[in-house]
Amino acid sequence: MPVSEAAAAAAAGPIGSASCRPLIEMSRISKRFLDVVATRDVDFAVFPGEICALLGENGAGKTTLMNVLFGFYTADSGEIRVQGEPIATPSPKEAIRRGIQMIHQHFALVPPMSVLENVILGHETGAGPFLDLDEGLARLAALQSRFGMNLDPAARVWTLSVGEQQKVEILKALYRGARVLIMDEPTAVLVPSEIVELFKTLRTFASQGNGVVFISHKLNEVMEISSRIVVLRNGQVVASRATARTTPRELASLMVGGEVVERARRSGGGPGDPVLEISGLEASNDKGVPAVKRVDLTVRQREIVGIAGVSGNGQRELAEVVFGLRTPSGGSVTVGATRLVSGDPSSSIAAGMARIPEDRIATGLLMSLSIADNLILENHGSGEFLSFCLMDHDRIRRHGERLIHEYHIKATGPAVVAGSLSGGNLQKVILARSLSSRPRVIVAAQPTRGLDVGAAQYIHGRLFEERDRGAAIVLISEDLDEILAVSDRIVVMYEGRIVGEVPADRAARDQLGLWMSGVVG
Amino acid sequence: MSDDLVGLAFVTGLLAAAVRMATPVVFAMLGEVLAERAGVLNLGIEGTMLMGAMTGFVVAIKTGSLWLGVLAAAAVGMLLGLLMAVLAVHLGLSQHVSGLGITLLSTGLAMFIYRLCFGSPTVPPTVVPFGQVAIPVLAKIPLVGPALFDQYALVYLSWALIPAVSVLLYRTKIGLRLRAVGENPFAADTAGVNVPLVRTVSLVCGGALMGVGGAFLTLAHQNMFLMDVVGGRGWIAVAMVIFGNWDPVKGALGAGLFGLLDGLQLRLQALGLAVPFHVFLIIPYVVTVLAMMSVSRKAMAPAGLLKPYRREDRGG
Ligand SMILES: Nc1ncnc2c1ncn2[C@@H]1O[C@H](COP(=O)(O)OP(=O)(O)OP(=O)(O)O)[C@@H](O)[C@H]1O
Ligand SMILES: [Mg+2]
Numbered sequence: 001m002p003v004s005e006a007a008a009a010a011a012a013g014p015i016g017s018a019s020c021r022p023l024i025e026m027s028r029i030s031k032r033f034l035d036v037v038a039t040r041d042v043d044f045a046v047f048p049g050e051i052c053a054l055l056g057e058n059g060a061g062k063t064t065l066m067n068v069l070f071g072f073y074t075a076d077s078g079e080i081r082v083q084g085e086p087i088a089t090p091s092p093k094e095a096i097r098r099g100i101q102m103i104h105q106h107f108a109l110v111p112p113m114s115v116l117e118n119v120i121l122g123h124e125t126g127a128g129p130f131l132d133l134d135e136g137l138a139r140l141a142a143l144q145s146r147f148g149m150n151l152d153p154a155a156r157v158w159t160l161s162v163g164e165q166q167k168v169e170i171l172k173a174l175y176r177g178a179r180v181l182i183m184d185e186p187t188a189v190l191v192p193s194e195i196v197e198l199f200k201t202l203r204t205f206a207s208q209g210n211g212v213v214f215i216s217h218k219l220n221e222v223m224e225i226s227s228r229i230v231v232l233r234n235g236q237v238v239a240s241r242a243t244a245r246t247t248p249r250e251l252a253s254l255m256v257g258g259e260v261v262e263r264a265r266r267s268g269g270g271p272g273d274p275v276l277e278i279s280g281l282e283a284s285n286d287k288g289v290p291a292v293k294r295v296d297l298t299v300r301q302r303e304i305v306g307i308a309g310v311s312g313n314g315q316r317e318l319a320e321v322v323f324g325l326r327t328p329s330g331g332s333v334t335v336g337a338t339r340l341v342s343g344d345p346s347s348s349i350a351a352g353m354a355r356i357p358e359d360r361i362a363t364g365l366l367m368s369l370s371i372a373d374n375l376i377l378e379n380h381g382s383g384e385f386l387s388f389c390l391m392d393h394d395r396i397r398r399h400g401e402r403l404i405h406e407y408h409i410k411a412t413g414p415a416v417v418a419g420s421l422s423g424g425n426l427q428k429v430i431l432a433r434s435l436s437s438r439p440r441v442i443v444a445a446q447p448t449r450g451l452d453v454g455a456a457q458y459i460h461g462r463l464f465e466e467r468d469r470g471a472a473i474v475l476i477s478e479d480l481d482e483i484l485a486v487s488d489r490i491v492v493m494y495e496g497r498i499v500g501e502v503p504a505d506r507a508a509r510d511q512l513g514l515w516m517s518g519v520v521g
Numbered sequence: 522m523s524d525d526l527v528g529l530a531f532v533t534g535l536l537a538a539a540v541r542m543a544t545p546v547v548f549a550m551l552g553e554v555l556a557e558r559a560g561v562l563n564l565g566i567e568g569t570m571l572m573g574a575m576t577g578f579v580v581a582i583k584t585g586s587l588w589l590g591v592l593a594a595a596a597v598g599m600l601l602g603l604l605m606a607v608l609a610v611h612l613g614l615s616q617h618v619s620g621l622g623i624t625l626l627s628t629g630l631a632m633f634i635y636r637l638c639f640g641s642p643t644v645p646p647t648v649v650p651f652g653q654v655a656i657p658v659l660a661k662i663p664l665v666g667p668a669l670f671d672q673y674a675l676v677y678l679s680w681a682l683i684p685a686v687s688v689l690l691y692r693t694k695i696g697l698r699l700r701a702v703g704e705n706p707f708a709a710d711t712a713g714v715n716v717p718l719v720r721t722v723s724l725v726c727g728g729a730l731m732g733v734g735g736a737f738l739t740l741a742h743q744n745m746f747l748m749d750v751v752g753g754r755g756w757i758a759v760a761m762v763i764f765g766n767w768d769p770v771k772g773a774l775g776a777g778l779f780g781l782l783d784g785l786q787l788r789l790q791a792l793g794l795a796v797p798f799h800v801f802l803i804i805p806y807v808v809t810v811l812a813m814m815s816v817s818r819k820a821m822a823p824a825g826l827l828k829p830y831r832r833e834d835r836g837g
Binding site for chain 2 (some may be wrong): 073104108109111122129420
């Protein structure tokens, strides 16, 4: 990835010359939650004109550190200075007043309110107690033109796309006169063209003497946008590098504290016979609106088909219908020679299908049950875990112990409740459960969303192994890099239809991006 | 009698009764709207009204001033609103449990204080209630004039409060913050809005309105305090908030409808038909349930309702 000129120029400032005064400075910040130390004695600074990337594994403490800077979390110890002046009583209100703005991973927007109302919330315009929206409107219009945005100020936020909602968040920050903008994994939900736009906005913002903190798990993005990179590990800063003087490989090993081993992409032969056949599938979403429209898709043995698309284009519904969690309004799903009973997940499991659900917590695991119990959720009735019709806890525990070991799940034992695990380890539990039955078909939805590089690579490696063993795999992901890295064949979904298909080795990023935004041709 | 059924006097009487019956519900409904738009379901409403009814009555008798009674009822409502805020906002307890707890507490407490003041007399003490205030000119309009414009001052106050609460919610800075807090407290918090403060103030102000709604019952509608004086009107107000889709004006229309049915059932009872009077008593409640069933499917509750908000909780 090319390093932009602006980024390279900015890198020279903070690193090397001591004359440049930081916009904000955090020193010896410690924060713990009950028994977890999230950050320990962290020093961190943001300089004018720089885009500073914050990297680290899941749970390294990136979000926590930034929440402390924003005054949203109260640190147990440490100090924050804004242009040399300490913040005595940190709170979001105080942070905003001092020019610090944070855009959280889960947007802080009020969906039924208009763009304008969201932007001015807390900084309302008008005389006395009354609201004067016109005054805010003028200021919003000026901001929009300065940053080349054109959102309709009267539009209700819930009607906007995720990318547009992020723009509302940015406008909100600019409206309050942000000098330091913190963005927590902002690109996780964007399509490639939106990422380009976001980067342009961030560069414009930084070039005006402001600072940006950019959190991401995607190393190539970090290399492209940032001028300096700070790596956190286990709540401590382990490195600060000028972007121009480091490599993704070095960063990855800094994050995990050792070399990251990439797995071989393919060892077995090419695709075999068709296993999963989806034909003419149609289904509605929760609101009763058609979400999957006449989808045909065949996945072969030893093949990973990646389904790319912006979230909300029917991928989730497709995955649910295929697994029998949603009743289709037409079409059929066949595994091998068996036609699945629509709307009946047990027939899918019996036919050898496994799923990695999009929402780990809501539809993947029971957070208050033990790991061992979670691991048998989909085959608890198989007889393997029963003795005289009752659950055989001894066998369930041994099964748990074996999988914890096999899948490197970081937990003290099979009796630990799932709720106490980190995101990456939750995903490993799901993986262990679905893969231990040696499925013929795997439907994986966003399997690495929010996971760090190491965890993501582990999951990808497992998918490769399953594919080489002979499984037919459907990979649904909004992350184009993941689709490109893992799939053998790529299809793109747009508004419930498959609008494009291409073998992975001939796929071009721009073409996929166009398909994802509905441009077919 | 049956001539009256179609007569003008009947219509006027019915309208006047409807307005009177609706007024306590309007006060309480407005109070509940404030609380719920800020994200807190206040089920202490029934008890708060009862405490308002009792306090208003006791203070009016002891001081001889009806208006002091009303103020005292508002003050007690504010205290109970504050208690609700401590439990549900600051301690983050379940809103259902906190609210029902306050209603249970108030039910016992109201009787207890009443007994402390008056013992258990065979003939309950009474006040000289508020008299009607006719508005010049308007009260002379045929048919509706005497019904709508020859009413208690508190009735006019409740009318004035409907647009006032509307303006507060939709046209003021505080209103924008209040709605934001109710929809997404996380968004409000990160915008620098003090979420616990906004919720507390909403509950306290809402409590005042509930208290006054209760006082209307003992100082205008009737002239004495009975244990069942509120009679579920607090719950009706909660229903009206949903019926009105959390909008003060629509909620007031619902309360008016309830008042009309209540007035109608009284009149039907008076006809002396060979039907147990209980059948008439339940009419407004049955219609309320039916109306709720039809509208509540479209109802859009504030998204933050019922969810305690604490900054460092996971999932923000
Ligand atoms: N509000 C909270 N309550 C309890 N524990 C928390 C809270 N927030 C974070 N933690 C814990 O603090 C540690 C750091 O979490 P943090 O969210 O800062 O990590 P992160 O680097 O942002 O990870 P990710 O890449 O997954 O977003 C983790 O162990 C996490 O479980
Ligand atoms: Mg994070």
